[in-house]
Amino acid sequence: MAVEKAEPVQKRTRTKRSPIGAPPGTLIADPTAPQPALTLTGVAADSSMLFENASLETVRHCRAEWPLVWIDCVGLGNVDLIRELGTIFGLHPLALEDTVNTSQRPKADFYDDHAYVVMRMIDHPTSRRWEQISVFFGDNFVITFQERAGDPFAPVRKRIEATLPNRLRTRKADYLAYALIDAIVDSYFGPIETIGDQIDHIEDEMLAGPRKHHLRDLHLLRREVVALKRALWPLRDALAALTRADAPYIHRETAVYFNDTLDHSVRLIDAVDTDRELLTELLDTHNSLSQARVSEVISILTIVSSIFIPLTFLAGIWGMNFDPQASPWNMPELEWSYGYPAALAFMLFVALALLGYFKWRKWL
Template sequence: MSTSVHPFNPLHPVSREDDAQVKYHLIKYNSTEYSHQVFTELPPVLTPIDNNYKLWIHVEGIHHTDVIQLCEFYGIHSLLIEDILSSDQRPKMDDAEGVLFFLLYSLKLSDTYQHIRKSQITIAMTRNYIISFEEKKAVSSFQNLFLKLENKAHKSRIKDIDYLLYNLLDHIVDHYYVPLEKMGEVLENIEGEIMGRTNQKSLAKVNLFRKEILLMKKHVLPIKEIINTILRSDNKYISEKTKKYFKDILDHVAQAGDTLDNYRDVMMSLQELYINKLNMRLNEVMKVMAIVTCLMAPATVISGIFGMNFERIPGLNHAYGFYITISLMLIIPIIMLFIFKKRNWF
């Protein structure tokens, strides 16, 4: 199936590198039949559209030449090809010459629980097919969805291709809850550290984790706008019957956004708690130093008086003058210490 599209300029700069190995899933199905073939080369995937089957081509990994060839074969606009090959874009939905296009991200918390790992997923849909691309490092694989499609009782087998689109978007959004749960656990650990022994590492974790929360919000919240666009639009590929399912995705995105807002508030509270504990500890140190200074003041005054360079100083030739002076230096601070304690100054 060859369709004329605006030519894609291969000289246009892209930041994504080719993956060493790419896997192509060719899935054809209807209410009674299901076929799932996996290839490591593109040519077997380039098959004509058969209206008796729904077609889903899922590509694991990105290879520039193959992406261009695949998209041009199925009539995907050159601007959408550019989006597929580019990286670090904002999640979005687009409609270019009859192709409905989605760009989203799968998210995962790193093994060290300190960074969010993101991987771009792009989906192109028409009435007859869906073509999806995911980076090789993608964290929300569609293996579970493959298994669901094998089941004849699954709704996707009897519904239109737009229901498969719903399943793809729902699968991506549902995987956001995995890092969200882990982030909650990390927040509890950070809170325990701050409540215990506060140090600079605790503050560094708070600041780092707050940045990761903002990064996750940057990739999650735009999906709400995407789903609302689907619900408001009159796109011919998405039926009114299927739109009710997209409302479920909208609820999940809203819940994820609320959770991230709560995490952000917790991070702000932890930062304030850290600063308050630091100030309290500094106040304790200053109080101890002030008390020590006060207790040393009488000894300093007495030694200063008797250390003056005069010929006649009272008690200078007294037999017990030294011991009396030392006793005064000890007794006066002890009395002061008793007074401070009685007034609850420490």
Template structure:
């Protein structure tokens, strides 16, 4: 089972706005990627120093700065000073336990989104926090690890005739969120395939592993729902409210993403209902198996009750039992035994016990 709650011990007792990284990192190196583009030009470069990255940005272009690995507090602090970002926002960027949310400032919009992956080998959903800060000509994205779902978006930006090259940072932010939401459908599809597989097993030969798989998928769906449901609130605010950084033309696209999140949540609820029904089916199947076993045992017990009675009587060694010295007593005993057995079988069949 994946670890869902990250330790916040390092945050205990610190003042608000204190920059402390909460989370894990797999690499000691921080990767800073800058993409600058406009209608005519596109440029992409990777840096290790944030100052060199910022100094290479162009005012006549849209500048997308992406940072992989958040353990470098110095880099986050330098970015905060350069763009006048509130310390509480910087604290939230470093604290990777945030739920999806949105904060509005006079000069920027801060958005937290959960980027999710479905590991098919272990059938678990892995989560990564992505923080976006939208400015007029800049958009900053912060990721916990290297690797994301934005490769298709980057390829679109490289194309000279791409429509996105003629739009602002609000449309780029929409494209980033849309890429993340689209990846949710892949997770939903994988979970749906797993449910179909479990359903087939449930109808044929359910086992203890089937029950474990059902509970595991239920946990995954709960985690998925908790990661996506708050995103609806974020998108609703972007769609219903008027912000200078969000153009009216972009609102229509954001509304489309909002509809996708509603669709995903509805599918999740449907899958949860299906799994609950499968759990009931499994318990009913196990109960029926137990009943069948008890029925067989009861039939055997019923057949052997009169036989046990007979053997109990003639197992007594009283001296004056008249049948003890009877010449054909043993044969008669077996005749009576077989007759009793056949009579009990006939009686139980008439009662439709088997």
């Protein structure tokens, strides 16, 4: 079965950082960032309610009415709205600054009444398009900030909307935060498995015969694997910090689930390391096969040249303009009636003799 060729890893545009010397917590939006849209979900043990394009007033009202609220902010182009959300939920200014500056290393920070987790997310599995996602959660709220639309949260939303009670509706905000983080981590499995299939496909084609496009495909896959490794290694540390956190808003039973997500990240890192080693070996194999092919071509050309060198020498000898009438030593065979076919037969004999010698020496 044919495997799709690797898509080039899309370059990430870095957002504008705070000016040098600016006070901590200064928020500066990327001018190209989309305007934020709030999706609010109120969660209770026996019901849930979804509010599309929610306003800040709706946020304040639902926070007072629902035991658990999840606010999904898509777009980071309005720092005033982000700052107001931070005021409503008491989010730390430094964490909000890291949310707007979308070039952060995955990490987990803990404050008195809430935690902040920043991750890299693949929001489009086919093209492997990256974005930063920030997750805030406290005792009764979860807030996610995305750069643009597209996320792996559909299964979580379906579980919240389910009619039967489940853990997402009966437990605290830390379990909902776990479900969202776990969905992000699990979203890596598909692209990594696709990369593995592409590596196997390229390996099979290379064994049949290396092609020029294989080298390009291998380098593109290697770039993707490096990007995955850069996202997963610090993510593992962030998840480990969540499992060890001694915070009142992270309960002991939820820490067990965070530990399971940590195991998933370790499996992903192992798979990425394996793919990287395979790519390195395939690049070396491609170079070796290419060099062997060049050596084979050079050997064939050398053998052909070795055969034609004596033939060219003979043709040159018989092509000299000596007059046999002037002297009996001046190539008398030129007057022989069978001289031309005899010369061709002799050159054919020389060529066949050289071919037999090369085969006897196992050079062919």
